[in-house]
Amino acid sequence: MFGSSISAQERYFHELKGFEDSTDTTQLFFQIHETPEEGEQFNYRYDHIYHFDVVTNTYYKLFNNYYEEWTIPGMYTASYTTDYHFFDSDPSKWIRMTTNGEGSAPSFHDHRNAGFGFPFPIIIKAQMNNEFYYAANKFLLSIANDSLYYITDDFTVPFSPDSSKWPYFDDDDSGYDEMISYFDSTHFDYSLLDIHPNNDSLYFGIDGNGHLFRSEKYSSDFELADSSMFFSALFFDQNPSYIYGRNANMLRISNNGGIQGSWDKITLPENLNKLLFVSTDTSISGSLFISDSASVYHSSDYGNSFEMLLEFDSQITGLYKKPDSDILYVLTRTDLYKVENGQPTSIKQVPVSNEESPEIPNAVSLKQNYPNPFNPTTTIEYELDKTTFTKLTVFDVLGRKVRELVNEIRPAGTNTVEFKATNLASGVYLYRLEANGVVQTKRLTLIK
Structure with missing residues (x-):
């Protein structure tokens, strides 16, 4: 047995x-x-x-x-x-x-x-x-x-x-x-x-x-x-x-x-x-x-x-x-x-009760988009250490909001979202993640 x-x-x-x-x-x-x-x-x-x-x-x-x-x-x-x-x-x-x-x-x-x-x-x-x-x-x-x-x-x-x-x-x-x-x-x-x-x-x-x-x-x-x-x-x-x-x-x-x-x-x-x-x-x-x-x-x-x-x-x-x-x-x-x-x-x-699940990150993290530079579509990946309300927003370099990609409760673990910039002009943009009291920002480049 x-x-x-x-x-x-x-x-x-x-x-x-x-x-x-x-x-x-x-x-x-x-x-x-x-x-x-x-x-x-x-x-x-x-x-x-x-x-x-x-x-x-x-x-x-x-x-x-x-x-x-x-x-x-x-x-x-x-x-x-x-x-x-x-x-x-x-x-x-x-x-x-x-x-x-x-x-x-x-x-x-x-x-x-x-x-x-x-x-x-x-x-x-x-x-x-x-x-x-x-x-x-x-x-x-x-x-x-x-x-x-x-x-x-x-x-x-x-x-x-x-x-x-x-x-x-x-x-x-x-x-x-x-x-x-x-x-x-x-x-x-x-x-x-x-x-x-x-x-x-x-x-x-x-x-x-x-x-x-x-x-x-x-x-x-x-x-x-x-x-x-x-x-x-x-x-x-x-x-x-x-x-x-x-x-x-x-x-x-x-x-x-x-x-x-x-x-x-x-x-x-x-x-x-x-x-x-x-x-x-x-x-x-x-x-x-x-x-x-x-x-x-x-x-x-x-x-x-x-x-x-x-x-x-x-x-x-x-x-x-x-x-x-x-x-x-x-x-x-x-x-x-x-x-x-x-x-x-x-x-x-099977993991024991006090073993941390290997797929759940221990902190909120915003990853660099890929591909970058891109035209017209790119993928943004972010990690959450717990299920929480999440916002992911794209801004131009003047701080004006151009796209809201996520505005909802998202599960713990790795999340991905696709950003389509078909109607945007070439240039540098900022994307900002807000989750669980953490705010992180990165740059992305659109080339047409």
Whole structure:
């Protein structure tokens, strides 16, 4: 049994994701859940998303995901990352879906600091009309990265993955009507579940009952594939004909691309308490890893038989199998393990309660913009040691305000903002950061 102790404070790892980049280096991502110890006056919930470097065994915060109450009753600050993906298997080319709390609409943000969201008046009108067309919490990128799919419980809406081509809706009645028209004219009537990694025209979706449908024509002409259970996820074998489907405690397999009549139930190990995690080895046909909260099992014959590999003291919270290797990554509440040739090694332990999070700076800091000089767009980066009200303003050399870039509460950590100076004349400008009682100013140069 493998595991380590955890502090009295509620803090643990969960939600492991992984992929191989263009150099066959594993990229891992996980969340650290943190809530206050009993007796703390400040109520918060942190669930930030981190990128783990398997070469250096270090990690950094990639996305904010948190809730913080104010001292004013009923007031809070929140920023939730509900889903995220990457273009070209490159961890620097991210796109994520966010919300600001219950009742807010989701928005997209990408690595180029572009964004798309629904204006607040549209959200209010949608709520008043009981038309929650915006209510999604996940999305998918097509295999070729040429489409983005916005997924609700009832239907899916395609968007361009190019942020410059995202639609714009005015924040009035006409914008609301435009949004409804756009969704009605572009959506298809299934909640997209997955896209086959070896066949970019083979799509799988579910209806309101969780029954599985498939289309060989991208997002049209869906046909029933299997109605024996509520499908919550699909997993793909190295052999493109074999597909695994799961729900809370059932695993099924198709041996013919998921078509109707090709699905069979997999008999799970008797000692498996509850099926929690599934991972396939995409380099070896028939290789399948599953786990409950304490044990990891492996099958080399498409789930016809299983052998138990390992047991852990701490609750298992994720699996990722590195292809073309003997390496399996197992995340537990307390540790990230690298399992090689059946031997687990802890490569990261959850931070203890008094350990300073490595991604949170210890002071407010304004960075030099880049590029500089620039034309017409530059990026300004600043660091905050705590979540606080922040202002970032651009002035000309005479002290006249020319642009207000930030005027809101911003989260602790590294923040970036894009400054577009399309309508400004060439010259030297000043940009000033005001946060947590600190004021810092730097120069930037616009050359046209």
